[in-house]
Amino acid sequence: xxxxxxxxxKDTAVGLIIKEPSVSYKTKxxxxxxxxxxxxxxxxxxxxxxxxxxxxxxxxxxxxDQAPSMNGEKGAEKLRRERGVLLLKNRTSxxxxxxxxxxxxxxxxxxxxxxxxxxFWCEYCYLYLTFRTMxxxxxxxxxxxxxxxxxxxxxxxxxxxxxxxxxxxxCDPLAIEDITRFAEELIPFVAKETQKTRLLFxxxxxxxxxxxxINHNNKTIVSFSVNTDIIHQQLEHRTPAPEARxxxxxxxxxxxxxxxxxxxxxxxxxxxxxxxxxxxxxIFSYVKPxxxxxxxxxxxxxxxxxxxxxxxxxxxxxxxxxxISDGTKLRYPEEYRISMFSTISNTIKKYDxxxxxxxxxxxxxxxxxxxxxxxxxxxxxxx
Ligand code: SF4
Numbered sequence: 412x413x414x415x416x417x418x419x420x421k422d423t424a425v426g427l428i429i430k431e432p433s434v435s436y437k438t439k440x441x442x443x444x445x446x447x448x449x450x451x452x453x454x455x456x457x458x459x460x461x462x463x464x465x466x467x468x469x470x471x472x473x474x475x476d477q478a479p480s481m482n483g484e485k486g487a488e489k490l491r492r493e494r495g496v497l498l499l500k501n502r503t504s505x506x507x508x509x510x511x512x513x514x515x516x517x518x519x520x521x522x523x524x525x526x527x528x529x530x531f532w533c534e535y536c537y538l539y540l541t542f543r544t545m546x547x548x549x550x551x552x553x554x555x556x557x558x559x560x561x562x563x564x565x566x567x568x569x570x571x572x573x574x575x576x577x578x579x580x581x582c583d584p585l586a587i588e589d590i591t592r593f594a595e596e597l598i599p600f601v602a603k604e605t606q607k608t609r610l611l612f613x614x615x616x617x618x619x620x621x622x623x624x625i626n627h628n629n630k631t632i633v634s635f636s637v638n639t640d641i642i643h644q645q646l647e648h649r650t651p652a653p654e655a656r657x658x659x660x661x662x663x664x665x666x667x668x669x670x671x672x673x674x675x676x677x678x679x680x681x682x683x684x685x686x687x688x689x690x691x692x693x694i695f696s697y698v699k700p701x702x703x704x705x706x707x708x709x710x711x712x713x714x715x716x717x718x719x720x721x722x723x724x725x726x727x728x729x730x731x732x733x734x735i736s737d738g739t740k741l742r743y744p745e746e747y748r749i750s751m752f753s754t755i756s757n758t759i760k761k762y763d764x765x766x767x768x769x770x771x772x773x774x775x776x777x778x779x780x781x782x783x784x785x786x787x788x789x790x791x792x793x794x
Contacts, residue, residue, distance in 0.1 A: 426733075427645075427680035427726045444468075445530040445587055445649060447495035450475050450547075460552040461499045468497075468590045479547065490721050493546050494532050494649075497587065502551035507560045510580060510792075517772050520573055520792040521564070523610070525557065525593055526550050526582035531615060532648040534725050535676055535708060538581065539717035548582070550591055558600055565605040572794045575632070579613025585633075588618045595621045602628035611792060613673065617651040617659035623666045632701075634671035634791055635660045637694065639686035642678055645726065653690065657697035664698050672698075673791055675706030675771055677751050678730070679743060687755050695762040704791035705755055706771030707748055709740045737774075748773075749780055756781065 450473045451461040465472035478500070502524070509519050528538055528548040539546070551557070564576070578584040588594050594612065601610055603626070610631045619633070637653045651659075664670045672694060677687065694700065708730065710718075715731045734741035742748065756768055769790035770778060778785045 427678050427730050445495070446470065446497045446548075446590060449473065449497050449499065450479070451499040452476075452478055456500045457552050460554075464497075464499060464550070464552070464590055467592070478545075487721055487723065490546065491532075494530060494548075496547040497530065497590070498547050498549040499552050500549060501553040502556065505560060506551070506557040507564050507576065510577070512772065518573070518790070518793055520575065520577050521569075522580040523557070523561075523576040523578050524551070524581055525578060525584060525597075528581070529583045530586050531583055531650045533615075533650065534646040534648070534718055534722045534727055535710065535714075537711060537714060539721065540711055540714050541581065543717065548587075550587075550593070554593075554596060557597075558604070561601065561608060562604060565608045571607075574607050574794050575609045575611045575792065577611045577613065577792045579611065579634070583614050583616060584612050585614040585616035585618050588616065588621060592621060595625060598622065598631050599626050601630050602626045605630065609794065611671075613791070615647065615650045615656060617655040619659045619663055622668075623662060627668060629667065629669065632669040632671055633660065633663050634673055634704075636673045636675060637690060638674065638676070638678075639683070639690050641680065641682070641686055642676075646678075654693060654697075657694060660700075661697045670698050670700050671791055672700045672703045673706065673771070674703065674755060676708035677705060677755065678708045679747055679751065683751065684754055687751070688758050691755065691758045691762065699763065700766070702767035702769065702789050702791070703759055704769045704771050705752055706773070707743050707751065708734075709737075709742050709772065710734075711739055712736070712741060745777065748777055752777065753781055756783070 446468055447470070449465045449468060449470050451458070453474045453476055461472055479498070506525070507521055507523050510517065510522050511519060526549060528542045528546065529536065530548045561576070585594060598610065601608055608630065611634060612631065613634045613636060615636050635656045637656055638647065640653065643650065643653050660670050660672070674687070674690065708727075710731060715728060718725050718727055731741060735744050743751070752770060759766060759768060767789035768783065770783065771790065775785055
């Protein structure tokens, strides 16, 4: 009965309606460059680093006297234009901070904030809400301060499971690596100067060539977020195709990097089952990930307004109206979650019965219903 009900999803409240491919956010201008304007804050940004980044992007560097404020301008066009902006500045608050989930559904991992926000343009991105007052992508260029903090972190008394610094909580840390060359500096630094610390890059980018021949000393993990082709085409604008990400993962794996994957956000739509099964098949034709973490679409309650102002026609707006409340988030009803997670995880096990799998920020009851071990967490962001 349940399966029948779930298969008739096309027009239910939670089912994503599949639309004809749209080209509105994939104009030539955006396809060829994620960054179309570079700004830096005078007196608050190392000029040598900023000039180098602008030079690599073949763009003029625009110096500002202060951080750009909300200028009163509104509308989808302004938000779209801002997606091409990269702001460079020094970070004054700590680079390394501990993550705290509002209702304790996640370990207190450490995050390393090298960027705020992102130049990709996914319709479901929670950063629209997080950075609602500062919507442009920002890169912090005072690496010396960051490196000092990393050395202190390495010497601090921290449980082994939390020795990973997560770079993907507030950005995609490899989206514009070809311009910043930040990872290319950070990875060898951690390889050489730390004993116990490891880095975790969570990304949708395939921008990895500069990482292939540097010394990582097995201290860097790259975790690729992948999804079905339909989700990519409809919702993950300006990002490389999932297959290109898997090809990048393969290259890194061949160069000794630990590869993890996230299938997240899993979204319900008419052909979800077939498409996620194909995705799993595709994953194992490219890489042997060390672990895979699965997460459902779980927007914060205020996110729909921000999605609507950027993507007024977004299918996610209809999906949101059919989700159920859970603390500060909205989630799929339990039976949908169990159906999606069990279908995907059972298929993964057919390809690798020993793989470590986890659910992201999911209720313990769902873990138990799926027969997944709740002790000894093997999720994406932990050692
Ligand atoms: S890649 Fe991640 S951080 Fe960037 S827009 Fe998409 S969801 Fe947001």
